[in-house]
Amino acid sequence: MTSAKKRIYIAYTGGTIGMKKSPNGYIPVEGYVTDVLNSMTELNRPEMPEFTISEFCPVLDSSNMSPNDWQNIANDIKQNYQDYDGFVVLHGTDTMAYTASALSFMLDNLDKPVIVTGSQIPLSQIRSDGLHNLLNALYIAANYPINEVTLFFNNRLYRGNRATKADADGFNAFDSPNFPPLIDAGIQIEVNAEAINAHQSFTNINTSFNIINITDQPIGVVSLYPGISHLVIKNILAQPVNALIIQSYGVGNAPENKSLLTEIESANDRGILVVNRTQCHRGSVDMEGYATGKALQSAGVLSAHDMTLEACLTKIHHLLSQDLSFEQVRQLFSQNLKGEMTID
Ligand SMILES: NC(=O)C[C@H](N)C(=O)O
Incomplete structure (x- = not known):
């Protein structure tokens, strides 16, 4: 008997991954990521989950994001929560660690994985790290689900509220200086069960998933x-x-x-x-x-x-x-x- 494929919801909020060159530098382009993903054969391989991609309007360079956008992402996850097994949020790297941290506090009693990822080079450019990061995030969400907000970048899955952008222009853009990665996705996928289990106590099994709203604070x-x-x-x-x-x-x-x-x-x-x-x-x-x-x-x-x-x-x-x-x-x-x- 084959088990049903997992269903993952991809929320594309913007960021370099879906950007194209403009006379003023890179800008996010609506529709581009959706078209690329729907045409990629790698994403349709049998070991990959089914996915739906939904784009934010407008798509943003993450430097333009504010707490209102964290709220929109949380609302979107809540609206689709029952229909999917996990969530991948495609996001710019500049404020990715802020969003991942904010979501970790806002998404209460998560019992599904939420992985935030993006890229340093756009999918539209040669040598982009976008497909690699996205493919791994999807694969991990479906096959190694960790029910908390995490951040995937350059072969590592970090606890979202422990990650920080540490390199402005390298592929290894994120670090988790005070907590080990939850997954090291080398040739083998190595899961750090001890680090993950340390999180279990933050979930109350008697209460169901809920979001705690956030507003701008001075x-x-x-x-x-x-x-x-x-x-x-x-x-x-x-x-x-x-x-x-x-x-x-x-x-x-x-x-x-x-x-x-x-x-x-x-x-x-x-x-x-x-x-x-x-x-x-x-x-x-x-x-x-x-x-x-x-x-x-x-x-x-x-x-x-x-x-x-x-x-x-x-x-x-x-x-x-x-x-x-x-x-x-x-x-x-x-x-x-x-x-x-x-x-x-
Ligand atoms: N690599 C990136 O995604 C940088 C971009 N400026 C952003 O944060 O949206």
Whole structure:
């Protein structure tokens, strides 16, 4: 008896994969990806799943995306959830890790795989990595389903909220600095069961799939540098911001500048969430390591542990979009909600 083919829904949102050259540089072209995919014989091989492709309107360079687009992608998945075994989101690489992180918080109790992928060279160009990434994402969604939001690129499947764009113009565009890949798709497909299982506890088997809506939130992000004036922080906090991400040094250190710490303390008193993430590519915040970190902790700043900037920013969007008190937001920020951080 042969089992029925899996059905995968492909949402094409835009990105280089479906772009063509224009006098102003590459732009996404409607209809192009759909035509190419429908004519590719590789995608119709018996080991491949059935698929349907649906294009967003308009298709976007991902640099033009906003939380409203994350919401549209989540709504689209919800609308088609019952009819498919898995989802592949074709997306530009520039903000792919933001979207994958946002979706990981928005798609609650997923029991189907959602894989975000794209390419560095358009399908319309010779040596494109688009077909390879798409083919693998489809194959993995059907044959190695991992029921969470993941990001596939250059032979690796990463937890979506652990990935970050690490190379502007190489094929190996993504990295997951603080968490191992879930799948290494070399000659053999190697599945990291331990890393995947660590996610199981984030799914509540008594509740069914649902989406938690997200709205635009004013969030400040500041990277510390030697000599930074407290007025820079003061000005950011004078804007209508509900949260500030401080990208600190090393394990979460900042200058012990009294005026700067006073600005942070007063922001906290006004109900602005202030969090500390390291500006280092790899590693975690530990505000107990040095007096320079402890000063931030004493000013009420929360640790972002080893979260990527993308996970940190979208987690804050996710929390501020809900009807939660300042204390609840602080508590939930400090919890590992969807495998986005490691708490020692
Ligand atoms: N490689 C890419 O997809 C880059 C493109 N600018 C995008 O993010 O849409």
